[in-house]
Amino acid sequence: MSDSRSDILALAEERKALSVEAPASGLRRRWQVLLWSTLGPIAAILAAFVVSGLMLLVAGFDPLFAFATLLRGAFGDLRVISEVLLQATPLMLIGVGLAVAFRSNIWNIGAEGQFYAGAVLSTIAGIYLGMLPAVVLVPLVLVLGFVGGALWGVLAGWFKVRFGASEIVTTIMLNYVAIIGTGYLVTGPMIEQAGTYPQTAKVAEAARLYRFLPPTRLHIGFLLALVFAVIVYVLLFKTSTGYAIRAAGHNQTAARYAGIDVERTVLLAMGISGGAAGLAGAIQVSGLTFRLYQQISPGYGFTGIAVALLAGNHPLGVILSALLFGALRSGSEVMQISAKIPSVLVFVVQGLVILSVVSYGVYQMKLFGRLRVAKEG
Template sequence: MGVKIQDTLNYLLVALLAIIVALGLSSLILIWQGSNPWQAYAALFAGAFIGMGNLGASLVLALPLMLAGLGIALAFRAGIFNIGAEGQLYLGAMAATIVGSRYPGLPFGIHLPLALAASCAAGGLWAFIPGYLKVRRGFNEVITTILLNYIGVYFVDYSVNSFLKDPATFAPQSPPITATARLPKLLAGTELNAGLFLGLLVAVILFIVLYKTDWGFQVRAVGSNPEAGRTAGMNAGKTLLVTMVVSGALAGLAGAVQILGYQNILLQDFSPNTGYDAIAVALLGNLNPLGTVAAAIFFGALRNGANTMQILMGIPVTIVYIIQAIIIVCVLAFSKLKIRLINFKLREGVQ
């Protein structure tokens, strides 16, 4: 069996083991609260997947996590830690709203792509700032991206209370998105929209780019060993900067999908912590585009099923966030263990 296939299978086992451990530890909390874990998880599963309405809602919640997670996975692959997806997502949503709520005379084929492009540009430009500071000035990108998150989120909150506020209402919200800038619905009776195709397309393209192109090889090489990359003639600084911009553009696109796909207005605090949760999605997906898609769907299902679990069982939805956190901790812990086991097996096979 090839090393890559062995690594993939072992990581799937790691992820499965992490999920089982997380559910087991969460079961102890449920038992302590006086709830039946089997009934709770059955309600969660039913709320996430049983019925087209529930399945559509789970996928809708997964869409922004998917796109932002893909951007984060790309940046992490290059060795630059983009923690700024939250701010990039908010500014992408604001840019999409500015374009999407105006120019009602534009045809659908121009208006929607323009709004999506605006979101990518806003997210990419916001990511360019910490990328430039990292490459040219040596600033720590973790600190700069976190600080820029606050600026981005609060600036969007300011916008819906001032220059972007809908004059027809007293609420802090933007004017509605015009019909020509909205993503088409895919499933009647749900909010599932063409953003799903967009997310899957981005994942496939990113997978091909990362593993089948020279630039993707440079990204992975620089992320693994920047000095070796420079020795081999690669422009590590340029690779990091371009990767950071693309990562921010995908986070901005995640914000656009939320606004143009189902919310249709920009609200204050419209998507709290989605950018941070996308980091967990990328890590659970092993920084692989296809794995990130699966992790996003899993997290979306957890969130949607939690509502049903709360209604039927009276269990707070916060238990889902505990499960998410335990899963990520277990993945990080078990991955080290599995790597050692893989190496041992490979050596044993060679002998």
């Protein structure tokens, strides 16, 4: 191992060793971290807008008008803002969950499938247990959503622990199982009475989440997502369980040496991240759609990866990055309708923003890895 490393690295190490004596380094490092972690993403987003603006121009559209409608679509009025928050809700839950997985060095690409697994289980409860009162049914629906996603996640974790199967492969495969399985359920066993559309019946009134800001559709699921992010933050950084998860993520060998049950942390991290995605599915059904259908997630599970990465896998950072992605999603829908931009180009704009922030994240990890670790507990 050591002989493949360049001597420049060795020199850097010597420099690092020397710099311990520098008294100002701690404070300066903190400032650098703060500066780079705020200015960086903003610059990345601006760069994406410049590039996509050029593309819109080439395609014969007025980029300024397009972006103005995008902004109006994201922040125009209360209704629009509430839609942004609704869009951000599943992304926030999924992103927070993925942050846990990524921090323990597990590449869970299966949030999409875990979202479906949670949605299926909570829909079943919401439809068939409609006789229960809301105070029982709503929590039950949410818990079952979490359990469904968690089981789906733990399954992939178990494959990894038991057989050494790459979680990247297994979680992607389980996505297909969950999505196609849902397709089967909503076209067959669970199809609504009328039977015209491939969708289930609506869940019982008692299974639906309270909408606290009428006439908007904003429901308490959004607040739950915020609370969830804080809980996961506390779990990761303030508890011994979080210590074990992060230790195993940084250095599995050292974690084993320290007596941490690394297999357990893998299952736990997959459980939490799957559960978060499943909870997102449950909230989507009980708060917004009230029923299950084939395309209930427009790729939340995949966007969630970018949400988590953009936030540097920090649960509180995920709140902000989920709001950004929510705004982008909402705004670009309006851009598509009002500015008559073809959907393909809208996807290009979205894709460029995501691409630039994610590649900024990777770049930052490479360049400021040392600065970023300063934030680590």
